Structures are given as structure tokens and as C-alpha cells.
Amino acid sequence: MTTNLLWRIESADPSTAPEAVLRAVAAHREVIRAERLPQDPTWPLETLITEMRHVQSDERVTQFNAWEGERVIGHATVFLPLRENTHLAFVDLSVEAAARRQGLAAALLREVVTHAEAQGRSKLVGKTSDRIAAGEAFTRRLGAQAALPMHTNQLDLAELRPVLLDEWSEQGEARAPEYRVWLNAGAYPEERLSxxxxxxxxxxxxxxxDLDMEDWQMTPERLREWQLQMGATGEQRLTTFAEHHTSGQLVGFSELFWQPGRDILLFQGATAVRPEHRRHGLGRWIKAANLREALARNAQARFVRTGNADSNQGMLAINYALGFRPFIAQTDWQVETARVREYLGARPGLS
Incomplete structure (x- = not known):
């Protein structure tokens, strides 16, 4: 535990932490959400707590919470992958507006880097957005590398032409008669999980x-654990698959998610088509079919959001044609732990 006259920092394992700790962290996350996205519906605290409780078996998660009395005013979660990318520590760090410019972010970062290095990690990866400018300013002072510029793009469904979804589906059927698409709601069929x-x-x-990152390998076990978390939080998922008629091979998929109580927001997850099956209009076809079905199932939806790297021109072309527009500018940053140590060493008052 680290203390000074303004706060105390304590670590926690979210899978076993007392309910009161996770409730305070969830309340802090809601304060940050309200600053970044004041127009959005609130996250139910119980949903956030349940999400934090479900730690995947192939990662280690540790929280560092800065307390002011009984409130968490600053927070860092450190995610340590245990299979791939074991040189990295992924960090989500936030400080409430009233507590900024007092050295709290640096104090949390000291806990983070000590923990990361103790676990053999040599590089930190984190994200900032233009909705909280202090985050990018702090990251630049660290000397971190802006490794992946990206945006959250948003589709206002009031501006969507529903006929466009029909057109894309019809064009897909005409251009790619050797494929079929099919819908799946909720958990994936177990017999096709591999x-x-x-x-x-x-x-x-x-x-x-420029992220120093090796490929992630999805496994049936990872998918099962993810689905358990979804079931616990009530998250809804709709997936459209593209399948090659002759071989029966799954060649593409697109996913949408929404959360009960926050039904006005759909989140576009992964969309992917195997490289050897591209240029048949499958990407547009599966996205259109999936969105049309999602809107039939969730009539409350008003917006669709998705994250795209600014360099992902192929997917951006599809999204922009559908009506998505830039909503939040974001950056994935990376920095060596030695560089962080150097920065913190110039701030001895934080020890």
C-alpha cells in the first residue's frame, strides 16, 4: 500500500476482492464514463462488478485503487496475458478530474510498472482518447510511442437508409452464389466451436x-470463457457467418453486441473474411444481414459504434458507405518499462 496526505493506493485481485471494493471501482468507472460520454446511458454497477469478477484463465488481472476516504478517485487495471505477448502489460489508468495534476497518475503508474516488471514484463500498452485530453498529455510526457491511431466511429441509425441493407444483401447473393450466410444469436454452436x-x-x-505484438490465437476454451462472462452480465450477441457451399468452410463473420438497460447502443465487434475469399462482397453482405436482424430484435437501438484503426482502409470503406462517421479519436500507446522508470525517477516526491 502507498499512502500520502491526499490518498492511499491499495492493490486488489478483482476475482476475490470484497464487494465494497469493486462497487467503489465501478462507481469511479461511471464518473469517467460520464466525463467521456455524458450522453450515454449509465452502466449498472452490478454489471460492471460482474464483469470485473470474471477473469479469464489465460490472463492475470490486478487493480491498483487510489482511495480518498471511501471513494476511489484514481484507478489502474493491469492485464497480463499468460500465453501470447508475455512481454506486455496492458494498462487501463484513469483519474477523476478533480484529482488531476496532483501526481496521482504518476503514483498509480509507479505501482503499475513495479508490478509489471516483477512479472517479467518489459513494455506497457495503453489507450487514450480525445475526450479526456489529460490522458494523452500525460502519455506524451512519459515518452510513449503513439503506435496505433484509431477512431471509434458511430452510425446514427436515424440517418440509415434501410433499403441499403437490402441492396447489400442482394448484391452479395448475386456476386457470391457459392456462399451462404446464416445467423446465430447468443452462444456459438458447440459442434462448430473449433x-x-x-x-x-x-x-x-x-x-x-507499430504495436510490438505477436498474433493472438483464439481457442475454443477462450470462446467458452468469454461466453460465460457474457451470460453472467446479460450481454446480447448476434453473429452472421458466411459459409462456402462446396467445402462447408466458415469464411467470414460479423458481430453486434448490446447490453440490457443500454439498448440504444449497438457495438459492432469483429468483422473478418478469410483473405482468399475476399472481393466477393461478403463483408458488406454479412454486415448488412447482421445489422438488419439486430434492429429487428432490438427496436430501441439508436446508434452503432465500432473501433477501427485509421489505417484499415478496407473496413473503413465499408463502414463509411454504411454511414459511420468519426466519433472519438483514440490512440494505442506503448512504452518500455525502463523509460517509465526514468520518468518516475525524475519525480522523487512520488515515492
């Missing part, structure tokens, strides 16, 4: 900019 895991690995072809 195929779906293999299809997920196509996401490794998406741009990662």
Missing part, C-alpha cells in the same frame, strides 16, 4: 500499426 475459433484468427490480419 471452426469458429480458427475463423476468429483471421482478425490477426487487421492492422496493428
Amino acid at each position: 471452426e469458429i475459433a480458427d475463423l476468429w484468427n483471421v482478425m490477426n490480419t487487421a492492422p496493428i500499426g
Whole structure:
């Protein structure tokens, strides 16, 4: 534990932490959400707590919470992958507006880097957005590398032409008669889980900019654990698959998610087509079919959001044609732990 006159920093394992700790962290996350996205519906605290409780078996998660009395005013979660990319520590760090410019972010970062290095990690990876400018300013002071510029893009469904979805589906059927598309709501069919895991690995072809990151390998076990978390939080998922008629191979998929109580927001997850099956209009076809079905199932939806690397021109072309527009500018940053140590060493008052 680290203390000073303004706060105390304590670590926690979210899978076993007392309910009161996770409730305070969830309340802090809602404060940050309200600053970044004041127009959005609130996240139910119980949903956030349940999400934090479900730690995947192939990662280690540690929280560092800065307390002011009984409130968490600053927070860092450190995600340590245990299979691939074991040189990296992924960090989500936030400080409430009233507590900024007092050295709290640096104090949390000291805990993070000490923990990361103790676990053999040599590089930190984190994200900032233009909705909280202090995050990017702090990251630049660290000397971190802006490794992957990206945007959250948003589709206002009031501006969507529904006929466009029909047109894209009809064009897909005409251009690619050797394929069929089919819908799946909720958990994936168990008998095809290995195929779906293999299809997920196509996401490794998406741009990662300058991130020092090796390919992630999806497995049936990872998919099962993810689905358990979804079931616990009530998250809804709709997937459209593209399948090659002759071989029966799954060649593409597109996914949408929404959360009960926050039904106005749809989140576009992965969309991927195997490279050897591209240029048949499959990407547009599966996205159109999936969105049309999602809107039939969730009439409350008002917006669709998705994250895209600025360099992902192929997917951006599809999204812009559908009506998505830039909503939030974001950057994935990376920095060596030695560089962070050097920065913190110049701030001895934080020890």
C-alpha cells in the first residue's frame, strides 16, 4: 500500500476482492464514463462488478485503487496475458478530474510498472482518447510511442437508409452464389466451436500499426470463457457467418453486441473474411444481414459504434458507405518499462 496526505493506493485481485471494493471501482468507472460520454446511458454497477469478477484463465488481472476516504478517485487495471505477448502489460489508468495534476497518475503508474516488471514484463500498452485530453498529455510526457491511431466511429441509425441493407444483401447473393450466410444469436454452436475459433484468427490480419505484438490465437476454451462472462452480465450477441457451399468452410463473420438497460447502443465487434475469399462482397453482405436482424430484435437501438484503426482502409470503406462517421479519436500507446522508470525517477516526491 502507498499512502500520502491526499490518498492511499491499495492493490486488489478483482476475482476475490470484497464487494465494497469493486462497487467503489465501478462507481469511479461511471464518473469517467460520464466525463467521456455524458450522453450515454449509465452502466449498472452490478454489471460492471460482474464483469470485473470474471477473469479469464489465460490472463492475470490486478487493480491498483487510489482511495480518498471511501471513494476511489484514481484507478489502474493491469492485464497480463499468460500465453501470447508475455512481454506486455496492458494498462487501463484513469483519474477523476478533480484529482488531476496532483501526481496521482504518476503514483498509480509507479505501482503499475513495479508490478509489471516483477512479472517479467518489459513494455506497457495503453489507450487514450480525445475526450479526456489529460490522458494523452500525460502519455506524451512519459515518452510513449503513439503506435496505433484509431477512431471509434458511430452510425446514427436515424440517418440509415434501410433499403441499403437490402441492396447489400442482394448484391452479395448475386456476386457470391457459392456462399451462404446464416445467423446465430447468443452462444456459438458447440459442434462448430473449433471452426469458429480458427475463423476468429483471421482478425490477426487487421492492422496493428507499430504495436510490438505477436498474433493472438483464439481457442475454443477462450470462446467458452468469454461466453460465460457474457451470460453472467446479460450481454446480447448476434453473429452472421458466411459459409462456402462446396467445402462447408466458415469464411467470414460479423458481430453486434448490446447490453440490457443500454439498448440504444449497438457495438459492432469483429468483422473478418478469410483473405482468399475476399472481393466477393461478403463483408458488406454479412454486415448488412447482421445489422438488419439486430434492429429487428432490438427496436430501441439508436446508434452503432465500432473501433477501427485509421489505417484499415478496407473496413473503413465499408463502414463509411454504411454511414459511420468519426466519433472519438483514440490512440494505442506503448512504452518500455525502463523509460517509465526514468520518468518516475525524475519525480522523487512520488515515492
